[in-house]
Amino acid sequence: MKNTWIIFLVLFELMACSQQQRVSNHTPPMDYGEKGPAKYSDQLMTKLENGVDFVASGNEPFWYLEINFDKEILFKIAQSDTIRTSVPAGIRLQDVAATSYRVKTGSEILNIVIYDRPCDDSMTGKELPKTLEVSYGDKTYKGCGSYLSDYRLNDIWVLESINNNKIEIPAFPKGLPRLELNLTLSQVFAFAGCNEFSSSMEIQGKKLHFGRFSGTLMACPNMNFESVYLSRLANKTIPFRLEPGKLILQVSSDSTYNYKKVD
Structure with a gap:
């Protein structure tokens, strides 16, 4: 053959x-x-x-x-x-x-x-x-x-800022929101500041497509943030770009989620 x-x-x-x-x-x-x-x-x-x-x-x-x-x-x-x-x-x-x-x-x-x-x-x-x-x-x-999927996406990314407004660490006593992108499993594992979530994921060239998120339902003081944060990711196809140690998701025409790589 x-x-x-x-x-x-x-x-x-x-x-x-x-x-x-x-x-x-x-x-x-x-x-x-x-x-x-x-x-x-x-x-x-x-x-x-x-x-x-x-x-x-x-x-x-x-x-x-x-x-x-x-x-x-x-x-x-x-x-x-x-x-x-x-x-x-x-x-x-x-x-x-x-x-x-x-x-x-x-x-x-x-x-x-x-x-x-x-x-x-x-x-x-x-x-x-x-x-x-x-x-x-x-x-x-x-x-x-x-x-073609950029293998550099296969990592853990911690939310650093939204629209270049830095995330305030004291507002997230359980840890900052993060995404773990697993290209092998075609899945994303997310922590939104209170609850853990997971979803299917497909990389479509320069875009990421997330499916429906499912996860835990614990109550926390920053639940409103968590709801808005996830609503901009779930069932969405989102343009992204990679910079050294950075991942930027263009979640809407005027809004970005900016992440940094966790070693």
Whole structure:
């Protein structure tokens, strides 16, 4: 299987170069280890550092997709077209738990549907978290994909300020609110100053999606803060950015939660 895969990669590179359009092959992320998520391959780390948020591919014929949600979509079909286009707003398809990105490019419509269900990658034998259908012209291509997750998020983050207003430590005798982001389990464990909570979590490029929080229900003096704090996280998709030792969540258009890393 390994030798067959290597031969396929060589043939694809030769075909791509002959068209003077070279697009890298799809390389899935490394498996997560027992001590937390491993780094991606050098190829995917380069893509992540260059702003790529999502990658996918499929067979028969071989095709490749990458999305930088701040910039563009690249869709490549072996021995055929290379499409680059801006990224349209995603449309959530609630009845099938999927998101559609539909855009007109030239005389054709490119429609990318990312399904929230796992997919067996026939090229590697691995399971990837997303199932893909890409329609272009009168053809539909199927395959597997995943968001690229910045492994630096996998840590414990303590709330330092809200809108640059520093958190007053005496107001939280049980400890400052914190988030533990666990990429291996795709979960977040939160302490809101009084109660402990947990939720599902998905990293979507430069955004974090939290599910519904569940946890303890102890009464504390700062319950109002806890309610407001969690309401801006639960069931939300939140843009984030990382700075050295810092995590900033843009919880609304005019509000940020600023965290510092705990060693």
